[in-house]
Amino acid sequence: MTNIFPSNIARYNLKLANLADNVFKNTGQERQLQLKRYAEKFGFNYDELKTLYDKNVNFYQNTVKANNPNLTEKQLLSKQEEAFKRSVENVATQKTLESIVSQNEDKYFIWLPSSADEPRDSHQQYYGKKFKMTNPPDGIYPTQEYNCQCGMRIVDE
Numbered sequence: 001m002t003n004i005f006p007s008n009i010a011r012y013n014l015k016l017a018n019l020a021d022n023v024f025k026n027t028g029q030e031r032q033l034q035l036k037r038y039a040e041k042f043g044f045n046y047d048e049l050k051t052l053y054d055k056n057v058n059f060y061q062n063t064v065k066a067n068n069p070n071l072t073e074k075q076l077l078s079k080q081e082e083a084f085k086r087s088v089e090n091v092a093t094q095k096t097l098e099s100i101v102s103q104n105e106d107k108y109f110i111w112l113p114s115s116a117d118e119p120r121d122s123h124q125q126y127y128g129k130k131f132k133m134t135n136p137p138d139g140i141y142p143t144q145e146y147n148c149q150c151g152m153r154i155v156d157e
């Protein structure tokens, strides 16, 4: 019996590598190398990571900047870094979840309550209930929905 919180695992692994630190401070070749190192370390596809990065830059340097003319460059950068970390954490969580599911396909899981301060109501109905790994309720696993921090206890039967 193991309690698993994919979002915590992902966050812990990313923390170890200080993901996203300095990505925005470097430029050109150095930044590309850094993104490549992260991608390699976490089994991300480089293009996938680059797409997340480009989306982030585009949104913050255009939309956010235009809507918040009083933000300093430093403040903007710090918001940008936070957002990039969150989106990378989300991808890392999905990858963690996928590997847990594929390694336990013959097992069951008990849905564990979220560790978030404000767990989403829609998941409370699943707390403590047991599901076949290959047949989660409504096709949804813990942490599959954005920001969900629910967990699973893997059981044999």
Ligand SMILES: [Zn+2]
Pocket: 114, 119, 120, 123, 142, 143, 148, 149, 150
């Ligand atoms: Zn949840």
